[in-house]
Each structure stands twice: as structure tokens, then as C-alpha cells.
Amino acid sequence: MMKWFKLLFVLLVIGAFVYKSFVYTDEQYYCSIKVLPSFQPSNWDFRKVFKMLKQTAPEEYQYMCANVSTISKDMSCGGFDGGCYYTEQRRTLYIGNDQDNIAVTTAVIIHELCHARQNNEGRPLIESECYQKGASYLNGLYSY
Numbered sequence: 001m002m003k004w005f006k007l008l009f010v011l012l013v014i015g016a017f018v019y020k021s022f023v024y025t026d027e028q029y030y031c032s033i034k035v036l037p038s039f040q041p042s043n044w045d046f047r048k049v050f051k052m053l054k055q056t057a058p059e060e061y062q063y064m065c066a067n068v069s070t071i072s073k074d075m076s077c078g079g080f081d082g083g084c085y086y087t088e089q090r091r092t093l094y095i096g097n098d099q100d101n102i103a104v105t106t107a108v109i110i111h112e113l114c115h116a117r118q119n120n121e122g123r124p125l126i127e128s129e130c131y132q133k134g135a136s137y138l139n140g141l142y143s144y
């Protein structure tokens, strides 16, 4: 009997570890986002990137918390340094990035959030609008 308790305990510890590694929560904004790992070289640290987003683009951060439940690190259609948004997966973003550049990763999230917003508002996905949002975010960061 003791063996089973030990096994259960080990499974619980592993479960807690997995949960901590792949789920982001922020009670202040009712944020709960699963970040799916990838076997591809997509090495951005979601805790650092979300913190950056929260500090530098709080409106985008809040929109993400309210409208996104899953982020996949697979590179998907955006290549190694891009992201992807599929209209039929309205609460999922694909963010592939292996550049170790927190600003670029944050800008990619802002780009994909822009597509999510377009989709949620029943508008077509227009690239120019979202590239502009990502670019003006980066400009804002580097202009001080």
C-alpha cells in the first residue's frame, strides 16, 4: 500500500512540475494560458516575454489574457521567427522564435494578437495592419 502512495506522490510532483512549466497564470487579469512546448528550436521563455508584454504593452497583454488560451511554440506557417493565427482556432496563437530576442518575440505576439482581434471583430485578416502594430511597438521600445 505504501508503494502506491509513493508512486502517487511522485506523479503529483511531476504533474505540478509540468503544470508550472507549461501553464502561465496571472490572477490580476484572470490569465491562464497553456504554452505548448515544441521540438523545434523555439526557445523563448514565456514568463519573460509575457512580463515584457505586460510592462511595455499592457493593453495587448490584457487582450491576450481575455482572448487567448493556448500558445504553441511550433514554428508553423510563420517560419522560425514568425507566428501564425488560424481563424478556426480563435483562442490559439502560434509563436515560433529561436532568436533569443525578447523584443522581437513580443512584437510577434502583438502581430498575432492583432489577427485575433481582427477575427474576433469579424474582419478579414489584413497583414498590413498587424505588421504596422508590431513595427510601431518595436519603434516605441527603441526610441528612448
Ligand SMILES: [Zn+2]
Pocket (backbone or CB within 6 Å): 111, 115, 127, 130
Ligand atoms: Zn500576419
